[in-house]
Amino acid sequence: MHLGVCYYPEHWPRERWETDARMMAEAGLSRVRIGEFAWSRIEPEPGEFDWQWLDDAVEVLHDAGLDIIMGTPTATPPKWLVDQMPDMVALDAHGRPRGFGSRRHYCFSHAGYGQEAARITRAMAQRYGQNPAIVCWQTDNEYGCHDTVQSFSDAAREAFRLWLKQRYSAIKALNTAWGNVFWSMEYRSFAEVELPNLTVTEANPAHWLAFRRFSSDQVVAFNRAQVDILREHSPGRDITHNAMGFYTGYDHHDLAGDIDILGWDSYPLGFLEQFRFSPQDKLNYARQGHPDIAAFHHDLYRGCARDERWSVLEQQPGPVNWARHNPAPLPGMVALWTLEAAAHGAELVSYFRWRQAPFAQEQMHAGLLRPDGVPAPALAEAKDVAFKLKTLGSKGETCRDVALVFDYPAEWMTQIQPQGEGLSALWAVFDCYGALRRLGLNVDIVPQRADLSQYSLVVVPCLPIVSEAFAQRLTEFDGEIIVGPRSGSRDQDFCIPDNLAPGPLTELLDLTVTRSESLPLGLEHAGDGWAIARWLDHVEGKAAPELTAQDGLVACWRHGKARYLATWPQGEVLDEVIARACRDAGIATVPMPKGLRIRRTSNYWFVFNYSASEITLPETIEGEVVIGLRTMPPAGVTVLAR
């Protein structure tokens, strides 16, 4: 695995560049990402390019032995461009322009901006496409960041109408598919279709789902336009893009199909603070991040990526600036996060950023250097990791235990229609991931089209729209299966299937969901050490009750190798169902002490102590210690040979 760093030569005096490059190389870094916010320096006046400084920077860095990941600067179009075409900005759902002054101020559907993005991409690709320093291109930066996938502009409306016409051909087909008769919402032509915002009460969920698909497709198309240019002018280089944490605004499976390596930006402390972790977890893991945050995304994006090629394009190196509270990581955590990425198979971990900027929006975002150019604590940890990675050599093959099935429309569906507050397909997947990982298992998060043959257990936490092909593959699957609530409950156009849920999975599970209810917090039906909570599907069919609450309500049904979890996948009931499935599948589990996590490759056990206390490895984890100690300090990493 390579180590790298994100660097902005344009932020620093020319005379510092050689020093920076030398320090990077000395720290064991071999990759440097540059350029992705530099449009105003590359093209300071319309059509007038200034390549000199960037040529210079590329040369200095490469001369120090660093390979370059070059970013296209399309996330930050300069002011003169926005002034040329003021309608290039997105409109938010309230109809307000999302203007210049920060970043991502463009609408994916604006044709004029699309041409400008292609123009600047082509200019860069022509300039650097053959440069031996450049080993990889990054398109744009964090598509969707700051909620920018959806735009409610005129351009978006026109594009949406075209998209719908391509999808449905005839307006009557759309009316039927969406059930527009419901509230006299029928259209007479595609030109009558509006965007789903600013309706009096919620728009048709089919309307929203179509708009979510369309908006995602616009991102994919925008990206593909850059990819095509880069492929033409820079053959042989990888193309990557940096995804984000807990973010589902576009379909990453689709986007990843067009690029070589899917990167993501890993900020465990910020994510802990900003996302839906319990107050207790937020305290327990304030300086470490919840132990499943990073690994979850490693396994998610590996599953999204073509050929499982993935990387961490930005790695948190210290306190950040954007969460409600921004503590420092425990000493050692930066190294732990990096080694965990290695254990999950990353090609690269690139720290963000080299040196903390003293100005502008991210001035409180730590770097490997302090704003005054002196090393910050993370630099030594990066060096340490570089040394350890060399020690380890090849990590061997990934071991595969469990396939966890997720796709983006699943999360869109639950966002559009949660039915019970906060019930989300993504977080159902996260909770299943955590439950499996607390048993010491390796988990792959895969789409419906994945090959399941290498797994002993398939878990489908909440997958409303199920393809016939996937249903077929599950039926033919040899191992154990767990299917969670709402799975198979919708067709492609957000309608309930004629045979009701689980739709295409009916045969597999041999049951029909006749009624679904969501339960307020605290309304629980207790079983033996577990409870039905949040959700309950009432079921009829030949499946047998497997977990029955004291009042007779059934939490889990069984038919052959398949289980249907009729309540929300969380807590003890989830643990119980997974434990049973693992036992039936013959999977050996290694229950983890609180805060400990493990990753198994064909050569090693990697063990990570996310807790703030010392933990001694359970005896079930055997092998020669290659790195670390069996009694692990907080933020400790131990690697054992298998």
Next chain:
Amino acid sequence: MHLGVCYYPEHWPRERWETDARMMAEAGLSRVRIGEFAWSRIEPEPGEFDWQWLDDAVEVLHDAGLDIIMGTPTATPPKWLVDQMPDMVALDAHGRPRGFGSRRHYCFSHAGYGQEAARITRAMAQRYGQNPAIVCWQTDNEYGCHDTVQSFSDAAREAFRLWLKQRYSAIKALNTAWGNVFWSMEYRSFAEVELPNLTVTEANPAHWLAFRRFSSDQVVAFNRAQVDILREHSPGRDITHNAMGFYTGYDHHDLAGDIDILGWDSYPLGFLEQFRFSPQDKLNYARQGHPDIAAFHHDLYRGCARDERWSVLEQQPGPVNWARHNPAPLPGMVALWTLEAAAHGAELVSYFRWRQAPFAQEQMHAGLLRPDGVPAPALAEAKDVAFKLKTLGSKGETCRDVALVFDYPAEWMTQIQPQGEGLSALWAVFDCYGALRRLGLNVDIVPQRADLSQYSLVVVPCLPIVSEAFAQRLTEFDGEIIVGPRSGSRDQDFCIPDNLAPGPLTELLDLTVTRSESLPLGLEHAGDGWAIARWLDHVEGKAAPELTAQDGLVACWRHGKARYLATWPQGEVLDEVIARACRDAGIATVPMPKGLRIRRTSNYWFVFNYSASEITLPETIEGEVVIGLRTMPPAGVTVLAR
């Protein structure tokens, strides 16, 4: 009482209609409501009507023995109409259009839309006005749903200015009445008056009150236009409209004056979840609804209706889709809710809806049938109710114990100027209703103009604007009287009366409110088992203190037959004052076990178990059991002959 159902033949294949009609009749239903969202099917192109399918549906349903309530489809104007006159949509208080894509996308003040609404109403009335299948018309659907009464459009502004001119004649009169001198808010002409939104800080409360009255009048006028057309073309049929729960956006007393039957839409579980019930009540009654929700609205809308004719036009039959959480009712609850409506004197309970729709916004809203056309649990309960209603025969006359006085301007006043967070006239009435009903009393919720002669006790929980006529009627009233805080504290234009509160009630109560304060939660002045909380009126006059707190502050004053409750009507202090008034009025009370509720007619006691536990009837409730058992299961209904 009739049972009925809401049906959308346009949602289902033609070949299913006879089956549906037959199943309805077999279930004991005799009424079916149709048509209210079908504009795009009735008039698919501007001016081109397609009556054939609706003729057909009417015939099929009537042939099966069902009488029809036909809705005018004006709540869902089709897209082509909105495109013809884009300014027909309302603007919200932020100035944003409330566009097409769901329902109720029209501004009540838009003259063009008013003409279109009249045109479609006339077309339907001409088509079906004389049809023997049609026994009732419903105008529009749920006026005000999704906060649609107020619009801040140009049309609304023009209409508001006209309305003000009619009310005040001269602009100086308006300036004086509102006290516009206060912040140089004086107008020189009606053409200078703006709507009260988008002001820098709150607008003049008199301005808001006028706008609330105006907005309500626009609804009433819109409705009356339809009523006039229906009366002309469909003589002899009833006209109804469906009101909502805990909704005060327009003056229901006014609207009800124009129609024959006031309906309302009863969703006890959704209302429990969405409105201001305590977390504990939300859990205790998650599958039943708070025991006073349905009855409160029965008694409220009965009091609004001309000749006390009212019905439940939509009855929740299972989980709904629109609350934060949507649990299923306890088995038996649908029957309980239906029988309780009967006990309170409904003419009709109509379930919403016949069959759960597999598409569009309400696909998670249960029906009597599942989406696949198979009976859902509520169908059997409806059948059971039909049988029981036959068993009971005539329920006899309503018994009248207590008049609870409420009007819509009271709630508007407390919304405009709560003075203490959450202090609401409507909820004061609800709390008084609950306190009375927990004593087993029958309560009528009546306007100021009601005849009080049949009651032993009149409770006026919070009635800021009191008419001289009502004050006079109270003075002449023979029974006990309780008047709550803020009553009589404002004139028609939201000014404090010259003689201060209680204004016109000063003579009755023989006191003057010299100072009012609202108290933060937790700031209480304890008395003997009760406390002053939330509000305290300081008083001078000849009235005598009746309840004095330990620190000398007075919670309740007494003068003759009248009591003035100087603190907010809630909790133990309310119970204490009501208990004293009942004793003085000689009213026999029957304290209810928690979760039990009772309704008395001249022939029967109806008893309802809203708790989740078994309850044995108190011995004070005597009589022969006609339905049910003295030991009542959860969701049980027991009827005893008197």
Next chain:
Amino acid sequence: MHLGVCYYPEHWPRERWETDARMMAEAGLSRVRIGEFAWSRIEPEPGEFDWQWLDDAVEVLHDAGLDIIMGTPTATPPKWLVDQMPDMVALDAHGRPRGFGSRRHYCFSHAGYGQEAARITRAMAQRYGQNPAIVCWQTDNEYGCHDTVQSFSDAAREAFRLWLKQRYSAIKALNTAWGNVFWSMEYRSFAEVELPNLTVTEANPAHWLAFRRFSSDQVVAFNRAQVDILREHSPGRDITHNAMGFYTGYDHHDLAGDIDILGWDSYPLGFLEQFRFSPQDKLNYARQGHPDIAAFHHDLYRGCARDERWSVLEQQPGPVNWARHNPAPLPGMVALWTLEAAAHGAELVSYFRWRQAPFAQEQMHAGLLRPDGVPAPALAEAKDVAFKLKTLGSKGETCRDVALVFDYPAEWMTQIQPQGEGLSALWAVFDCYGALRRLGLNVDIVPQRADLSQYSLVVVPCLPIVSEAFAQRLTEFDGEIIVGPRSGSRDQDFCIPDNLAPGPLTELLDLTVTRSESLPLGLEHAGDGWAIARWLDHVEGKAAPELTAQDGLVACWRHGKARYLATWPQGEVLDEVIARACRDAGIATVPMPKGLRIRRTSNYWFVFNYSASEITLPETIEGEVVIGLRTMPPAGVTVLAR
């Protein structure tokens, strides 16, 4: 000290005026503030003035022995003026107009309105400038109330560009100063600069800070235009303006430099309820206000004022109308608040308002009279105060113990970039103020430019932008110094200094802040009776650790006479650091019982009982009781001769 009252003759019948004037004088009032909302009465039609009524009112009041503070009515421009220039209103950050219908509906940058404001000011100044009844002018009313300093209008944008051009001369200088290269935010000309609202994510903090400075400067310029006119036409009169509580929208040091007396509006109960006090304090002090609210502002605005001339222009006399809950003060509190203002050196306390208005927005705001013209409880308290003030005679000189350093850009900085939720420079100052005052100390809140020579201790709670001159003055300062976190962490353009924090204070403290982190609530590092919480600066340098937590993290560093508090100034750690500094400075402290507060002048001890219980004075407070008792009742005031 004078007592006064705010009066609106235009609200009341002409025949009442003499009565009101007489009652005022009899109550011991000698000042009356009028006119500030009367534009629509002074100029009912454009250009047509009606002076008669105001001449009359001035005469009646003066004849009764009252001196007049005359307000310019520019906070409430009449409707006809807004209709003449509709773009004179401000736009909010969402781009919505903030229209007519309440008050403060103008944009400070609108040149046309500026001219109109000057015109009406000149007209009033010409009419009354030489009138012997007029002793003082108030400009406008509560600049910034209802968040009105910032406007996002076209006028504001144009003015902002001009302001930037004046500040930076060249656009490149601005780009460099702000670090606009960061996200390609570079401008090519000042005409390209936008306002910082409606950006996709947060704008550059330097952009916001410039906009905050600009917006403040617009207020100061608007005010100065009136001041210049008043000085010209009304020589020899004082000019004042009324500031507000916990309000930092403009730079009060700047504004105060142009006027003679800085007034403020004191509403202790409303402020307690609306601002960030703990739920327990909100209950404990519901009828008194937190004991530091009033004094904090007295000392803050005294420090802002030229020559320390200040007053209370509006004093709460009973329940108000604008907080979430609005209880009545304890009997005696109005007198206590007034005497406390006297103890802190006010020239005037003016009650708001004379008589409660029965109409419009503030009808629930108490006055000295009830709406019916009968005395409300506060009138007697005012009389009592008038008597006591006479008894006391001269209060002597202010005693100076501690200088607490605050400026407005400090609070702007923490609002723009809190880095940890809720971390605010203003509230850091308030907490330090409370900690010092609970030790019985006199505290002056002063700007960086203040003369420090009279103090024994200087506390700098959180002052990000430190001038070289102030750093120099601290270095030369003879007493003890406490510097809090983030101090010296930014330059004038919101950049981190080259030498990192504490920037200009590096020499004084002999340390460098290498890393800052904010801590979530509950994440604490315990020391000996204190804890590091909310914030932690990691430090290197020669300063010595003074307070070290059990895990080795350092809360406080010491270098010579200076301490650096590396954690947020609050709670026990603050108390500990202050206690040490006082001891080292040789300051005698008098720890206060809970709820008691004290103020020392050269002649007296003033003691105030803010608690709801009786408190006996500690023996450390010696002297002859002049007013009150040593055993103080709730709301009691005791004055002892020194």
